[in-house]
Amino acid sequence: MKKLYVMLAATLLSSNLLAGPKVTLETTLGDIQLELDEEKAPISTANFLNYVDSGQYNGLIFHRVIPGFMVQAGGMDEQMKERATGKPIKNESDNGLSNARGTIAMARTQAPNSATAQFYINTVNNNFLDGAPGRPGYAVFGKVVAGMDTVDKISAVETGSVSYYRDVPLEPIVINRAVRND
Structure with a gap:
């Protein structure tokens, strides 16, 4: 019987049935899963999925x-107009996940519990963004499992200033659609 449980656990792990929800960002430079x-x-996961399901990310850029x-x-959006969002969520930067290359995390203001819809993907290890005792960080809530080459392409584009925004790609990189894959 124990052998059967071990085989079942190995099958579940290898078939990815125990993995978390997957989302694909279909961008003008390629897909990111x-x-x-x-x-x-x-x-953070429930918040992100709510925005995906509502179509919030479709058409945003x-x-x-910032390379490196x-x-x-x-x-x-492409005109640098901010899209309305829901209420801010609680910061989960104490969850043990680190801002390593290829991870996705919630963007926020200086206020720890201010994240809404904006997110970022780390292109290098940014452990200094992790929380520490007495110092909230930026909450990681997932990782890129396919399409890191697309993230690297995005990271390499030419940027400039638009109004008072800096580091804006000169050619818009649009999220055509964000869709669940579960």
């Missing part, structure tokens, strides 16, 4: 690109 960690970041750091999206 994300796997979310609803076990360690349930609030990667509005902030991260690419950010989820807030602006």
Whole structure:
């Protein structure tokens, strides 16, 4: 019987049935597939999935690109107009997930519990963004499982200033559609 349980567990792990929800960002530079960690970041994951399901991200751009750091999206359209969002969520930066290359995290203001729809993908290890005792960080809630080459393409585009925004791609990189894959 124990052998049967071990075989069943191995089958579940290898078939990815125990993995978290997946979302594909279909962008003008290629697709990015994300796997979310609803076990360690349930609030951030539910928040992100609500925005995906509502179509919030469709038509938005990667509005902030800093090579050697991260690419950010989820807030602006091609005219750099901010799309309305829901209420801010609780910061989950104490969940044990680190801002490593290829992870997705919630963007926020200086206020720890201010994240809404904007997110970023780390293009390098940014452990200094992790939370520490007495210092909230930026909450990681998943990782890129396919399409990191697309993230790297985004990271390499030419950027400039638009109004008072800096690090804006000169050619818009649009999220045509964000869709669940579960």
